Amino acid sequence: MPLTFQLQNTDPASNARAGIVSTDHGLIRTPIFMPVGTAGTVKAITQQDLVGDVKAEIILGNTYHLYLRPGTSILREAGGLHKFNGWHKPILTDSGGYQVYSLGDNRKIKEEGVKFQSHVDGSYHLFSPESVMDIQREIGGDIVMAFDECTPYPCEKDYAEKSMHMTHRWLDRCINRMTETEPLYGYHQSLFPIVQGSVYPELRKQSAEYIALKGAEGNAIGGLSVGEPHEDMYAMTDLVCSILPKDKPRYLMGVGTPVNILESIALGIDMFDCVMPTRNARNGQLFTWNGIMNMRNEKWKNDFSVLDEQGESYVDQFYTKAYVRHLFHAEEILAMQIATLHNLNFYLRLVKKAREKIIEGTFATWKNEAVKKLATRL
């Protein structure tokens, strides 16, 4: 069944919306945060905790990484990523467009596609819009992303414009390939196109209009949160949201901090993903309603209060700050497991609360209060 989006309510004082995305692997209540599971795993936690404690509704996988390891033949043999990793709710796969950006030294971009040098064994691989769609068929994500170039920041306007047009041409090739091919595992796969255009309003407008015309089941905004000032990120998001169709989910790729997420929800974003809660957790940083804690800091050394008084994860009430600090200093694996569980649980509670407030119609005022504390350094 094609993906559907049911809009439930729009906040009266902002552009925030609450809705329900429906896929063949179940419902996603928006706004939603999607934990990143690049290599087929959300690092440091089990699928059981992802379902039971975090209550994630959809996770990501990555085309480039999964293609290199374990490789598509294994994924096909397994019957797709859901069966391979035991995650039976929706999966979204990123196309490798971000690796075009992040693996800057190991790739060459041409009209045909991108030649990557594998970070695993040094071998060369050409990723084209067509091959990336084929790989995503083999991975079997419910939502598959168009192959794009995520431009860096700063980025010359001239380059951003050329890149944007190439991303648009690549999008058409992605759409054609998806049209020509069938899902391999018996359920529908939705292609989301990606708006580019760096921090240039004219380009963003042009790109959003181009993407909007495609009538995709959902639309994404890429090329942000790559180092540009927050006001640019919000301005571009706001502009693009005003152009993208209202009756389709909008996905802001790679964002972000708790504050970024609430502010972007206010602009009309429905879906988010970011490595921040998982990566920063492994590096000792915990996000809470009262602010941010670096668990390695000396101040927690003999603080035997629970990890997060307001936290809803089982780790929040079970472990103490002093103990978690000890685990980080001792480089114990449990430290990363606890921190990841905490952060993902917090991110999911954050968007859940936002959703409740949107449905109540009180999102904007609540958000303005919440944002004051979220970035505090504890």
Added chain:
RNA sequence: GGGGAGAUAGCCAAGUGGCCAACGGCAACAGACUGUAAAUCUGUCCUCUUACGAGUUCGAAGGUUCGAAUCCUUCUCUCCCCA
């Protein structure tokens, strides 16, 4: 009792006349992290100072020298081998 080696900043450790406030590593302290080449990376780390810079260091005391962690003398301590 005899012979040998050594004492360097919180720890380990390099340095053996000027380029030394002293390589490295660890620990400690702080920071970064936004579609994951990340259980990673960066900074600080004798004292005072935001910094410039100043002051005091290389077991202790004395000496040689324009100049000493580095050379000499004595002392203290540690380790190893033989009896």
